[in-house]
Amino acid sequence: MRWSPDSLAAQAEGQLRRRGATEIAGAFIDSRSPRPGALFVPIVAARDGHDFLAHAIAGGAAAILVRRGHPLGSVDADGPGDLTPEITVVEVDDTLAALTRLAARSRDRVEGPVVAITGSNGKTTTRAMVQAVLASAMHPVLCTRGNLNNHLGVPLTLLDEPHEPRAMVVELGMSAPGENDHLAAIVRPSVAIITSIALEHLEFMGTLEAIAAAEAEVVPHVAPDGIVVVPSDEPTLRPHLPASERGPAVLGIGPTEDADVVVLGVALGERTEATLRLRTGDVITVRLRCFGAHNARNAAAALAVGTHLGLPLPPMLQALEAVEPVGDRGRVHHLGPHLLVADCYNANPGSMEAALGSLAAIDRQGPRVAVLGDMLELGPREHELHAEVGRRCAALGLDLVITLGPLGEAIARAAHDAGATAHHVGDDLEAAAVLVREALEGAQPGAVLLKASRGVRLERLLPRLGLEG
Template sequence: MKFGCTDKKIDLKRLADMCGGELFGGDPATTVYGVATDSRTDCTGECFFAIEGENFDGHDFIRKAAESGAAVAVVSKKPDCDIPYIMTDDTRKALGSLAKAYKAQFNTITVAVTGSVGKTTTKQYIHSILSTKYKTHKTEGNLNNDIGLPLTVLSLCEDDRLLVLEMGMSNIGEISALSKIAEPDIAIITCIGNSHIEHLGSRENICKAKLEITDGMKDGAILLLNSDEPLLENAVPERKLCRLYFGIENPKCDYKAENITADDGFTTFDLRSTESENICGLRINQVGTHNVCDALAAIAAGTLLGINEDGIKQGLLSFSPVKMRQSIIKSNGFTIIEDCYNAGPESMCAALGVLSDIAKDGGKIAVLGEMRELGEYSSELHRKVGAKAAKVGIDRLITVGTLAEEIASGAEAAGLPHEKITKISDYSDAEKAATIIKPFINQGDTVLIKASRALSLERISHLLQE
């Protein structure tokens, strides 16, 4: 991957300083044009970072990277081939240090987003709104960890006025490291859910982990919080930040959505704000109050950065979801809501609400797979999703995976008849699963497909479309 700005030359000596390492071999004046973390790509003129993971060690691929044209390798142990190298204590941290130093060359305003649910949607909305006035760079896909975020920063161009970064985590300390790289001017926390509770133990600890987004912020920077979440409403960061709140239920928030109505795949609402002009008739091409809340956070960021009413409305309607995140697909006379990228209890319940809103005429079918990383709370939280499925009145519940059988139990306990429930234990055989599901689908039906990423239920979605 080439650096976004080719005008700012980075030679080996400077690269070593930016990475916090020591250069061995090579001409210190040699220019490096980008970074690589995958030796299978064209590494010509780039710096190869030998990243170590749970199941791989980038040091094993340095020779391949050199053969692919890498000019230098950033390592934590001496390479076994002839290539200039920069020795560091930790190559992941070195990549972050490089990104932070690279970003310091620009006067870009940074907006950072995290949260248990909705951070990718919010990021997309922010980018759509800000792009109506400014050249805006953003996290692509789900590159929101200690590798993806630095790579996003390193692709920043000199004429990018704004940078929108998504920050993900699975444990304490991870967002703190990302925030210190990004140094956000505006940070947003969308909500606190149960995702990763297996590692963190409680929603309170999840909230603390999300609040680490403030660790790289300067005093006076802006923190936007969802006031409908009590843990966020009462959060007091250590830094002296300007805290503003958005929400739907809490009347005290600074940006509030009112008069929400949904029709034909669109949602209309009004903005009441203490910080900007009120705006009537805002419209998004999604349904579900959770999407309104995500849009509301983006509207707040937009108004704070000088986007006017016309820009806000234009940006909202130009929004496009990331693949496999509540994608609406018309196929073979029925509708699929493909929401297979990931799943937690909150996003599952929200997706069931979307299914209920969209399926006005035909049947409502929910294909729900396992939710991972819920630890001791897994059974209880799967059952709550089942209760929600029963509450919205679905016509057929199909669970996929053994953990998801608790969804079926929760649905039946909440009143969904046993004969309306089908269980598929083996999620690995997508063709067999699709064969079981197809006979339940009729013309005009709407089918929600959602599960944790590990299940790859988009395979079933694709087969149903054939």
């Protein structure tokens, strides 16, 4: 988003206290990562962002917001510089509220599709797939970067480059009721995708039904002529979906025959080969670089959006097949003849079930090894839910289960009691690496899964196995 000093003040609903000499483009809130030519918004939280105004200016900020009454002049007597006349200054009552207003106004610049993505699992991969599908026919597409999906990240995304997008794809993240409602009110999507409903953030959410209600908070904000894309086999979402005659159309994706994009089958190997039937009647096969049967659903959601918009099918398929995993979300590595799937960014019971099921179904003759760590933020049921994962490993017939972390011990114990070979190594990454190497040595081509919540930092195991972390 670009502003003149006057348009910035008007859209922020503030007072222009100093008119700078340059155009302002984009925004940032962390003075340690300044953006030259952008607006610095000092957020008042655990620390007061006003303490870092001079650092932001020294980093190249073209404008700053300040709360009403904040003194100007020398911004920070101990800082790297003074407030120079070239800097635009806009005074507002509340800097976070002003950032939110700017983002809402920025959303107005897009006449094309604006896609909001919520859900327990798969948001980031779906985001990448939807961006690829849209970009196959329209350019440029503004898309969430990294994990900027909360009350700060979503506004920053809407103000980011490209400054004249033809479409937007925005990820919404929540850990408590009301958060998606707030974010969706800013984004005002024409398309909403709810990727999945699974047990997550249980210490804040309590029940699966509460999670479904929170993820569905996006629905009332979808334009009446828009669409809502949901799993066709997810009953907890049904009470929250609009009747077709009163709101946006609902498109289903998944294995059920009444889905608008039906997942007919998935073959798992170095690539995930998904066979889908579109509502047009076309049956297509797409070979995804992102590992896991669950990614067939993510691709189906992207295709549901693209076909609804009337985009040409061949370029969409080509774009989907080129999508790389975002970080360690189903990224496939090679350990000699063996595959290693790094899925280290997030974990909850639903995503763990999906990843383990895909590991068990992979088309390999050798051992299947699961290296698992703690699933976080599960509240009072955390030990029970970890034990369920261990029992599931045994039921799937995995050859070896290796666990790390204090909660991982419950996985190993339950897996062992259910008849699986399981070892808990505490926090000893080298011990885990030794067990993996021993399991694969001399074996036919097999597969290893690394899966844990982000806080475990399970990707630290990769270098010990001779891979880049």
